[in-house]
Amino acid sequence: MKINNIDYRTIWPDPANRQIIKIIDQRHLPHRLVIxxxxxxxxxxxxxxxxxxxGAGLIGATAGFAMYSAILGAxxxxxxxxxxxxxxxxxxxxxxxxxxxxxxxxxxxAVEKGSDLAAQTGIIFENAMRIADEDAEFCRRLxxxxxxxxxxxxxxxxxxxxxxxxxxNAGWLAFVDYGSATAPIYAAHRxxxxxxxxxxxxxxxxxGAKLTAWELNEEGVPHTLIADNTGGHLMQHRMVxxxxxxxxxxxxxxxxxxxxxxxxxxxxxxxxxxxFYVALPSSTFDWQIRDGVRxxxxxxxSGEEIKRVTGLSESGRIETVAIAPATTExxxxxxxxxxxxxxxxxxxxxxxxGASEEEILAxxxxxxxxxx
Ligand code: MRU
Numbered sequence: 001m002k003i004n005n006i007d008y009r010t011i012w013p014d015p016a017n018r019q020i021i022k023i024i025d026q027r028h029l030p031h032r033l034v035i036x037x038x039x040x041x042x043x044x045x046x047x048x049x050x051x052x053x054x055g056a057g058l059i060g061a062t063a064g065f066a067m068y069s070a071i072l073g074a075x076x077x078x079x080x081x082x083x084x085x086x087x088x089x090x091x092x093x094x095x096x097x098x099x100x101x102x103x104x105x106x107x108x109x110a111v112e113k114g115s116d117l118a119a120q121t122g123i124i125f126e127n128a129m130r131i132a133d134e135d136a137e138f139c140r141r142l143x144x145x146x147x148x149x150x151x152x153x154x155x156x157x158x159x160x161x162x163x164x165x166x167x168x169n170a171g172w173l174a175f176v177d178y179g180s181a182t183a184p185i186y187a188a189h190r191x192x193x194x195x196x197x198x199x200x201x202x203x204x205x206x207x208g209a210k211l212t213a214w215e216l217n218e219e220g221v222p223h224t225l226i227a228d229n230t231g232g233h234l235m236q237h238r239m240v241x242x243x244x245x246x247x248x249x250x251x252x253x254x255x256x257x258x259x260x261x262x263x264x265x266x267x268x269x270x271x272x273x274x275x276f277y278v279a280l281p282s283s284t285f286d287w288q289i290r291d292g293v294r295x296x297x298x299x300x301x302s303g304e305e306i307k308r309v310t311g312l313s314e315s316g317r318i319e320t321v322a323i324a325p326a327t328t329e330x331x332x333x334x335x336x337x338x339x340x341x342x343x344x345x346x347x348x349x350x351x352x353x354g355a356s357e358e359e360i361l362a363x364x365x366x367x368x369x370x371x372x
Contacts, residue, residue, distance in 0.1 A: 055174020060099030146184025170246020254340030254355030255292025303330025
């Protein structure tokens with residue numbers, strides 16, 4: 001996608017030295033574009049844990065490159081140990097996003113094919129690139145499938161915009177490119193379909209206000225920022241045609257973990273008969289977990305994220321201010337689970353399906369054969 005008309009991805013190897021991996025440090029958006037160099041596994045673990053990078057697909061792609069940085073610090077006698085330690089460290093950084101363990105395990109599997117350290121290093125780099133390229137390509141494809149849904153709604157209200165509500169940032173910043181929830185929106189906008197996006201600010205980290213609004217602005221997509229509690233009111237007044245959100249982990253039975261607050265939007269959508277879609281590349285499916293509400297681990301983050309707000313002051317400085325009494329207790333659950341029964345459909349790189357075991361496995365029959 002473009003920033004100031006220049007094409008960017010969210011992660012890429014330095015063309016002058018591929019041992020350095022470059023990322024957009026998202027903590028500084030929308031006010032500053034900061035590119036950060038990552039060199040060591042600790043750099044990567046910090047970047048994921050402290051959310052310089054975030055979002056399901058991008059966390060996975062970053063973990064892929066992190067395993068490459070790990071093998072660069074190994075010698076032939078300790079490759080296995082170095083990679084296992086790196087894997088453990090990385091997987092512990094963000095427990096909910098399934099792409100993280102998925103990418104790490106993919107690297108651990110790939111490296112077994114190399115006969116010596118040089119071959120293994122080459123394989124692991126190529127595989128990191130493949131993970132990143134696939135993420136971008138799958139998002140592009142799911143955008144094409146989601147476009148059909150927007151097109152259908154647009155046909156029913158000629159001349160009027162399709163109003164889409166989204167939560168958090170499942171945009172290109174959450175992936176390597178295109179995004180999941182935003183991919184159909186970008187595809188529709190490029191095709192000339194009138195769209196308008198209601199952007200939930202997404203407390204406490206404000207991914208909606210800081211990132212989704214910035215992305216849509218850069219792409220020229222009409223949008224309106226709303227406080228998190230506004231969606232229900234808009235839905236009651238028929239000001240939302242469609243909800244599209246992303247997901248950090250989706251069970252093979254169709255339960256969806258996404259940023260905290262998603263469940264409430266799904267309830268409001270159901271009550272108002274508004275279609276509620278979840279967009280995801282297949283790397284976000286968890287093929288082991290059956291009951292999302294009971295089994296998906298929900299990350300709890302520091303209460304400081306709730307008690308403080310960071311932004312641009314009137315004097316042009318980035319400042320963090322307290323907004324709650326210093327001694328007040330907090331609970332900062334980063335995700336919630338929307339049960340499959342509230343979801344109209346899943347938009348994947350292979351097409352759109354219902355949020356049910358039967359329909360998901362019909363789209364991914366090899367998972368049935370693998371016994372998941
Ligand atoms: O905590 P984050 O920002 O890493 O959370 C991830 C998200 O941005 C959302 O939950 C998103 O909707 C799904 S990830 C594509």
